Amino acid sequence: MLKALLGDPNARKLKKYQPLLTEINLLEDEFKKLSDRELREKTTEYKQRLEKGETLDELLPEAFATVREAGRRVLGLRHFDVQLLGGMVLHSGQIAEMKTGEGKTLVATLPAYLNALTGKGVHIITVNDYLARRDAEWMGQVHRFLGLSVGLIQSGMEPRERQKNYACDITYATNSEIGFDYLRDNMATTMEEVVQRPLNYCVIDEVDSILIDEARTPLIISGQVERPSEKYMRAAQVALGLNKEDHYEVDEKARNVILSDEGYAQAEKLLEVKDLFDPNDPWAHYIFNAIKAKELFIKDVNYIVRNGEVTIVDEFTGRVLQGRRWSDGLHQAIEAKERVEIQPETQTLATITYQNLFLLYNKLGGMTGTAKTEEAEFEKIYKLEVTIIPTNRPTGRRDVSDVVYKTEMAKWKAVAEECAELHEIGRPILVGTTSVEKSELLSRLLRDRNVPHNLLNAKPENVERESEIIAQAGRKGAVTIATNMAGRGTDIILGGNAEYMARLKLREYL
Known part of the structure; x- marks a missing residue:
């Protein structure tokens, strides 16, 4: 009844962004006429206007229109209106709930570009090294085209290399790398050893996984004890x-x-x-x-x-x-x-939880497909509001009811049977399992039924082929068994990802 009287609070939130959306759309034709050089020069112009006292909010319509046009030219991807709304929500330090497949990765380019204009650095956090590398290579093209520097933090990097990448305008990294670098910086004895700049603005992909599921996970640096x-x-x-x-x-x-x-x-x-x-x-x-x-x-x-x-x-x-x-x-x-x-045994030298780490940022935004259910926790702990972004088109996905079995073995046999049937008609299948052990059990059952499949779990022989397995998981008749490695944020394109495979092969030959 209150909803009927006062209206949907989510719709009210979105309505206040409508004038900005109209302004960005009106700028589109004007920006299309610009040459690549003129579009790139917009970055310098915005930085100068910031120095003269304009705010990021005042620059938002033009900055978003610039990124939309750059995305169209560089990636062949034009930001939809709902993606622009998502970008505005992220810039205002909120969480944007966007359904699977709505292009959250592309949305992050908008607030990242706008906030990077200050020169204080922007971190885009993903859940694993593969996604950080993919996004830095893929979405980084837009930022580089517009004259911004893009950094990437991966496990195993040397401190000097990390320092260089953190000094970039926009840095892609995983939550654990950011956390451990923060701890190491706090243990540094000289400023030359410090790799990070002050934590300014951060966009977290799959924000509920990092800020809720893993919130209490302690990151620990240890020393040896005999x-x-x-x-x-x-x-x-x-x-x-x-x-x-x-x-x-x-x-x-x-x-x-x-x-x-x-x-x-x-x-x-x-x-x-x-x-x-x-x-x-x-x-x-x-x-x-x-x-x-x-x-x-x-x-x-x-x-x-x-x-x-x-x-x-x-x-x-x-x-x-x-x-x-x-x-x-x-x-x-x-x-x-x-x-x-x-x-040798270890003892704790420095520790922090993700919850305390991300509260250190001046501004924080996040995106995920499932945030509304944890809205109370986000507001109470992080003071983050959740805004639901509508889908660009009506969703065509069917969510079917759960099926419960008496025994675990009966469940896995039923999964294997269904995989065999769907494989026969050529539908690509992704099966998610909770552990290495379960993924290998299902793999054995599929081998018994002569169903060709790929296995993606933490075993080293499978990790090496991760990019290739994910790139081909959408091919006709493909069956992929994965642990949560191929869970959040992984793009599986129907028909297979020919462009990624071509890049992969090219890298092998060069």
């Missing part, structure tokens, strides 16, 4: 001699274990010690970690073992976190459980 590795091996053996029913409880939510009195007694008996907490010969730390490793950390779900090393798999992105280790002896406990060489 502890005897034999204790980890012995503790792993003791953990096998204890059971959940009699000796301890597992708190899966808090990722913790609680030993009962019987558990303490049994552990002391197996170790042949009188007290697990004896300061001269402490065992409690090792036993707790050994039980956590046994109960809470599962091979091919939380980690994989390759080349005799335990490597973490990110639960949110499905990717291998190369060089990252769990701290406080947990990684060593897992190494002991898997009977691989035990590396």
